[in-house]
Amino acid sequence: xxxxxxxxxxxxxxxxxxxxxxxxxxxxxxxxxxxxxxxxxxxxxxxxxxxxxxxxxxxxxxxxxxxxxxxxxxxxxxxxxxxxxxxxxxxxxxxxxxxxxxxxxxxxxxxxxxxxxxxxxxxxxxxxxxxxxxxxxxxxxxxxxxxxxxxxxxxxxxxxxxxxxxxxxxxxxxxxxxxxxxxxxxxxxxxxxxxxxxxxxxxxxxxx
Numbered sequence: 001x002x003x004x005x006x007x008x009x010x011x012x013x014x015x016x017x018x019x020x021x022x023x024x025x026x027x028x029x030x031x032x033x034x035x036x037x038x039x040x041x042x043x044x045x046x047x048x049x050x051x052x053x054x055x056x057x058x059x060x061x062x063x064x065x066x067x068x069x070x071x072x073x074x075x076x077x078x079x080x081x082x083x084x085x086x087x088x089x090x091x092x093x094x095x096x097x098x099x100x101x102x103x104x105x106x107x108x109x110x111x112x113x114x115x116x117x118x119x120x121x122x123x124x125x126x127x128x129x130x131x132x133x134x135x136x137x138x139x140x141x142x143x144x145x146x147x148x149x150x151x152x153x154x155x156x157x158x159x160x161x162x163x164x165x166x167x168x169x170x171x172x173x174x175x176x177x178x179x180x181x182x183x184x185x186x187x188x189x190x191x192x193x194x195x196x197x198x199x200x201x202x203x204x205x206x207x208x
Contacts (some may be wrong), residue, residue: 002195006136014044014128018157026161034108034116037086041178048132053126055187068180069192076176076197077205083172084207085166097165098208105202114199122195126177129154133189134178147182151175173197 021040024030031039049055070097087094105113131151138146156169177190184190 004051004053006052006132006139008136008140011133011136014047014051014132015049015153015157016046019160020052022157023160026158026163032102032107034113038116038120039043039130041128044132045124048128050204055131060186060188065184065186065189066192068184069208071117072176072180072189072193072195073196073200076173076193077175077200079172080201083169087168091164093164095208097163100163100199100208101169102202103164110203114203117198117202118195120200123191126187126190126194129174130177130181130190134181138182143182147175147178148183152179154178163168167183 018040018171021036021043025036025040030036035066082096084098087098108116129150134150135148136146137149137153141149151171151174154174155167158167158170161167177193180193181187181190
């Protein structure tokens with residue numbers, strides 16, 4: 001499926017769906033967290049591919065992209081490790097809010113959570129947030145402005161969680177991955193980065 005120009009109406013529809021999904025997942029908690037996020041990521045990525053074309057081509061899968069993905073995941077982990085220390089010094093609510101994020105691990109088997117992070121939510125989020133939404137924003141407003149707009153919107157949908165630390169985490173991660181996408185124009189390394197980072201910080205080496 002070749003690249004298609006993303007329309008404003010398609011962005012409005014998908015963003016509306018994203019807001020609904022995130023609200024139902026974090027505020028209403030209608031279903032199991034991992035099931036909810038799997039449905040959200042799958043739905044949004046399918047629409048992104050249908051309206052925007054395939055996320056990458058065979059030639060986009062390179063050793064360079066793999067290296068960028070692995071290296072950026074490690075760098076982002078240490079950014080969050082340091083951020084955790086600083087935030088707990090600045091905000092007395094940081095510890096409890098971060099702990100509440102980790103509590104969602106109790107809603108699923110560890111192996112299932114890892115598989116969901118690696119193969120559903122991480123690829124799905126990058127295909128939608130970076131390769132669809134940010135691509136549209138960069139084409140419409142310019143690369144730098146599009147990077148900022150895409151990152152702010154990505155963080156903004158997390159406000160419905162009522163968790164300041166989660167929203168700030170989304171902003172930092174969104175700016176980080178968005179910056180890479182702005183320069184690489186390739187979502188493959190971001191899928192690798194997102195998948196490795198989430199498994200690392202959430203399962204293997206939690207910061208709390």
